Structures are given as structure tokens and as C-alpha cells.
Amino acid sequence: MANDARNNHYEIKDVFVDEYFHSSPNIIYTPVNIPGPGIEVEEFESQLVGGCSCGDGQCSLEAECECIAKYGKNYTEKGKFLDKNCERPIIECNSLCQCNKNKCSNCIVQRGPLQTLEVYESTNGKGKALRATSDIERGTFVCEYAGEVIGVEESSRRMKLLTASDMNYIFHLKEHLANGSIIHTFIDPTFIGNIGRYINHSCDPNCFVVPVRVNSLVARLAIFTSSFVPASEELTFDYGSLNRNCSISGVSAKICLCEKFNCRKFLPCDL
Ligand SMILES: C[S@@+](CC[C@H](N)C(=O)[O-])C[C@H]1O[C@@H](n2cnc3c(N)ncnc32)[C@H](O)[C@@H]1O
Numbered sequence: 001m002a003n004d005a006r007n008n009h010y011e012i013k014d015v016f017v018d019e020y021f022h023s024s025p026n027i028i029y030t031p032v033n034i035p036g037p038g039i040e041v042e043e044f045e046s047q048l049v050g051g052c053s054c055g056d057g058q059c060s061l062e063a064e065c066e067c068i069a070k071y072g073k074n075y076t077e078k079g080k081f082l083d084k085n086c087e088r089p090i091i092e093c094n095s096l097c098q099c100n101k102n103k104c105s106n107c108i109v110q111r112g113p114l115q116t117l118e119v120y121e122s123t124n125g126k127g128k129a130l131r132a133t134s135d136i137e138r139g140t141f142v143c144e145y146a147g148e149v150i151g152v153e154e155s156s157r158r159m160k161l162l163t164a165s166d167m168n169y170i171f172h173l174k175e176h177l178a179n180g181s182i183i184h185t186f187i188d189p190t191f192i193g194n195i196g197r198y199i200n201h202s203c204d205p206n207c208f209v210v211p212v213r214v215n216s217l218v219a220r221l222a223i224f225t226s227s228f229v230p231a232s233e234e235l236t237f238d239y240g241s242l243n244r245n246c247s248i249s250g251v252s253a254k255i256c257l258c259e260k261f262n263c264r265k266f267l268p269c270d271l
Pocket residue numbers: 125126127128129166167168169197198199200201202248250254255256257258267
């Protein structure tokens with residue numbers, strides 16, 4: 001087990017393990033983000049204030065859901081991502097809300113990943129990859145890209161330890177606020193992570209990533225399909241998308257093996 005994972009100051013035993021078949025024995029599997037070095041646990045666990053009083057009904061504007069009225073509608077009634085909402089924060093109902101989390105149409109990411117995902121070995125040199133055994137409709141939540149949330153210095157330290165041939169898993173999210181400031185979030189599933197860590201890059205992807213908030217102010221990286229995806233097709237996202245506001249960047253430019261018509265030839269690299 002890597003030292004970084006052993007030294008994580010968060011109580012790993014409190015983190016529930018997901019139910020997928022895992023072929024990498026050195027990885028601690030967690031379905032959700034956990035705070036790592038450089039992150040204050042109290043800040044990580046700070047609760048969003050307020051919740052709705054929708055009871056057992058579906059949260060909607062018509063039903064006067066306070067969360068949707070305040071933060072906007074995120075998903076269709078069938079739980080698919082609404083395209084137009086990329087420009088504002090996606091905030092789901094939280095544990096202070098009185099709605100039924102199993103029925104609420106504003107509780108999608110928190111209900112967990114698609115149940116038909118599987119990790120497999122790619123044949124063209126990209127290492128492991130992710131796909132589903134069922135067809136997936138456009139706008140469907142696939143899974144989170146979850147792992148240790150780490151500080152900027154810890155991220156630099158870990159990046160420096162990587163060699164050019166190492167796989168890099170550190171996701172750097174940059175969120176631009178109206179006041180001009182930027183929130184930087186670093187999520188590293190290298191040692192402690194979920195099934196999202198197996199999603200490869202493509203220059204013509206079938207998924208995209210959006211920051212979603214549930215209970216905490218710390219963003220969760222949610223992966224949704226951007227088109228219909230037939231069963232067994234590899235699930236991919238663009239590592240340098242959101243107008244380059246997020247990236248999984250290597251220590252040096254790696255040759256991209258996505259084999260798409262518009263391939264940019266190299267994986268994103270912002271160092
Ligand atoms: C987040 S991991 C993805 C899962 C990884 N393939 C594995 O086996 O665990 C990112 C790493 O996968 C590899 N990778 C992902 N997409 C790739 C692509 N389009 N071409 C080449 N390598 C890729 C790179 O080594 C990259 O640093």
C-alpha cells in the first residue's frame with residue numbers, strides 16, 4: 001500500500017467501500033471523496049445551509065421546492081442532466097432537506113453510480129478502461145471521479161514524484177467565481193478512489209464532467225453521458241475540457257491513443 005494512503009489522516013474505516021469487482025489490490029476503494037493532506041476536515045465536512053420541505057413528493061419548481069427555486073433546476077423529471085445548466089453551480093438537495101432522497105429528482109449524484117459499469121483492460125495501450133454492460137441514455141449520471149481531495153502543495157508534491165511514463169490521476173478543477181476569484185480543487189484517486197479513476201481521455205468523448213455540490217461546499221466531480229452510449233462502448237471524457245477549467249494533466253505531454261478523427265495527438269498537459 002502506498003504511503004500516501006496509509007498516512008491519510010481521515011478515518012478510512014469510516015469510508016464505506018463500493019461494491020464493484022476490483023482488480024487493483026493496492027487501491028483503497030471509496031465511492032465518495034475524502035479529505036487528504038492539505039485539506040481541513042472541518043471545512044470539508046461543513047454543511048450547506050438550508051434545505052427544502054418537500055416531503056415525499058418530487059422536488060420541482062411547481063411544487064415550490066426551495067432548493068430548486070434558489071439554485072435552479074439541474075435535471076429532468078427522469079433524472080437526466082439539463083444541458084443549459086453548465087454556467088451555474090449544480091446544487092442538489094441535501095441532508096437538511098425533508099424530501100425523499102430515493103425519489104427526489106434533484107438527488108441524482110448522491111444516489112450513486114450506474115449499476116452496470118465494468119473495468120476492463122484496453123487493447124491499445126491506455127491501460128484499464130471503463131464501460132457499461134447496458135445501453136446508456138444521453139444525460140445519464142455514470143459515476144463520480146472521487147478520491148482524496150488534497151491541497152495545492154500536496155498536489156505539486158505528488159506530481160513531482162511521477163515519471164513521464166506513470167499514469168496520472170490528479171484532477172485539477174478550476175471554478176471561476178463572479179468576483180474574479182478561482183476555486184482550485186485537486187482530487188486524487190491514485191491511492192484511494194472510486195471506479196471513475198479508470199475513465200480514459202478521448203478528444204471526442206461520450207461523457208463530460210461537472211462539479212456538483214450535495215452537502216458540502218467541496219465540489220464532487222460528476223460524470224454524465226453527452227450522447228447515447230451503446231453497451232460495451234468505452235466511456236471517456238476530455239481531460240482538458242470545460243474550456244480548460246479542469247484537467248488531468250501529465251508531467252509531460254503523453255501521446256493520445258484515443259484514435260478519434262479529431263485527436264489532438266497529446267493528452268492535456270498544463271505544467
Ligand atoms: C485517470 S487514469 C485512466 C485509467 C488508466 N488507464 C488506468 O489503467 O488506471 C489516466 C491515465 O490513463 C492513461 N490514458 C488515459 N487516456 C489516454 C489516452 N487517450 N491515450 C493514452 N493514454 C491514456 C494515461 O496514462 C493517463 O495518465
